[in-house]
Amino acid sequence: xxxxxxxxxxxxxxxxxxxxxxxxxxxxxxxxxxxxxxxxxxxxxxxxxxxxxxxxxxxxxxxxxxxxxxxxxxxxxxxxxxxxxxxxxxxxxxxxxxxxxxxxxxxxxxxxxxxxxxxxxxxxxxxxxxxxxxxxxxxxxxxxxxxxxxxxxxxxxxxxxxxxxxxxxxxxxxxxxxxxxxxxxxxxxxxxxxxxxxxxxxxxxxxxxxxxxxxxxxxxxxxxxxxxxxxxxxxxxxxxxxxxxxxxxxxxxxxxxxxxxxxxxxxxxxxxxxxxxxxxxxxxxxxxxxxxx
Numbered sequence: 001x002x003x004x005x006x007x008x009x010x011x012x013x014x015x016x017x018x019x020x021x022x023x024x025x026x027x028x029x030x031x032x033x034x035x036x037x038x039x040x041x042x043x044x045x046x047x048x049x050x051x052x053x054x055x056x057x058x059x060x061x062x063x064x065x066x067x068x069x070x071x072x073x074x075x076x077x078x079x080x081x082x083x084x085x086x087x088x089x090x091x092x093x094x095x096x097x098x099x100x101x102x103x104x105x106x107x108x109x110x111x112x113x114x115x116x117x118x119x120x121x122x123x124x125x126x127x128x129x130x131x132x133x134x135x136x137x138x139x140x141x142x143x144x145x146x147x148x149x150x151x152x153x154x155x156x157x158x159x160x161x162x163x164x165x166x167x168x169x170x171x172x173x174x175x176x177x178x179x180x181x182x183x184x185x186x187x188x189x190x191x192x193x194x195x196x197x198x199x200x201x202x203x204x205x206x207x208x209x210x211x212x213x214x215x216x217x218x219x220x221x222x223x224x225x226x227x228x229x230x231x232x233x234x235x236x237x238x239x240x241x242x243x244x245x246x247x248x249x250x251x252x253x254x255x256x257x258x259x260x261x262x263x264x265x266x267x268x269x270x271x272x273x274x275x276x277x278x279x280x281x282x283x284x285x286x287x288x289x290x291x292x293x
Contacts, residue, residue: 003056004222011045013100015209019043019192020227026193032204033192041192048204054221055187055201059163062185063227064234067162070154071217074098078167078213085217086153089224092161093153094175103178106160112147161188165220168207169194189216233293244281 017142019025019033019041034044059069059264071093073082079095086093094102102109122128123144129137149154155245164179166172176198179186191207206212 003053003060003226004219005053006219007047008045008049009257010215011048011205011212014212014215016048016205016212016215017043017045018206018209024193026195027194028197029190029204032196032202032214041123042066043192043204043206045205051201052203053220054070055203055217058185058201059165059187059223060227060230060246062163063224064230066094066231068157068159069163069220069224070094070157070161070165070218071096072172073167073213073217075168075171075208076207077210081217082167083153083209083215083219085214089221090228091221092157093222094150095153096149098172098175099150100174101178102154103160103182105226109151109154113151115150116144116147116155119147129232160184168211169199189213257269 002059002144019029022036022039022041025033029041032044032047034042036042036047050196050264063069069089069091071086071091071228073079073093073095074095074097082093082095099109119140123140127174153265160182161184164175164187165186166176166186167190169176169190176188180198186198187201188194188199189205189207190196190199190202191205196202203215203216205271
């Protein structure tokens with residue numbers, strides 16, 4: 001299949017080139033910066049495009065070999081987007097606080113996941129609920145909601161992921177550290193204040209703009225769907241037109257210079273899916289894009 005890609009123009013229109021104030025930069029990102037404009041670092045997107053292509057190739061190969069992808073984005077403007085696109089391609093996500101040991105202490109996490117599934121089953125059982133007091137029912141629901149926020153996106157993962165995709169490595173330092181300990185490849189968006197050390201597949205880009213985050217996640221999701229299609233083809237399954245749809249062209253108007261985020265991008269992205277699939281792909285709701293603070 002042809003891997004999805006983003007052009008330099010699309011990245012610019014998504015605001016992917018805007019870094020942070022020069023006062024907040026990480027000197028280790030200097031090789032990936034183009035210059036400074038109005039006190040803001042400008043990211044060199046001419047490097048970002050081939051680095052993105054390399055990362056997408058790695059994700060495709062992992063998925064085509066039957067591997068699992070974990071999306072990680074717990075910052076507010078990324079939470080809904082990460083969940084939407086991970087579910088769209090049948091993969092897994094963490095979009096609230098990362099629990100220490102999620103990867104390195106998988107046995108304990110598995111016990112918590114089992115507890116979550118037991119609570120789901122108990123709450124769905126009206127006969128069992130009828131035998132509990134209202135206070136007991138409320139406590140059960142609260143425990144279930146708390147576990148679901150932390151583990152709902154990985155409860156069906158069945159084991160550690162084979163590769164992880166991270167939005168904002170500064171926010172997800174624990175996730176990146178655990179992946180490095182276990183030698184799990186890390187694909188990460190690196191803003192001008194990020195540390196590229198130890199990132200397997202770095203992608204220089206704005207990790208705050210909503211439109212840019214959507215573009216990154218869409219590219220990953222389309223790549224995953226293509227990898228699943230190729231996996232099924234290699235297994236002799238007729239999937240029809242299994243190629244992922246390329247990234248939809250962004251509106252022609254470019255964002256205002258220095259803008260940290262875009263909060264008015266509500267376009268709906270349509271992704272082609274194989275007609276026959278070995279695994280379930282959840283359809284994402286057309287939720288409104290959260291406003292960025």
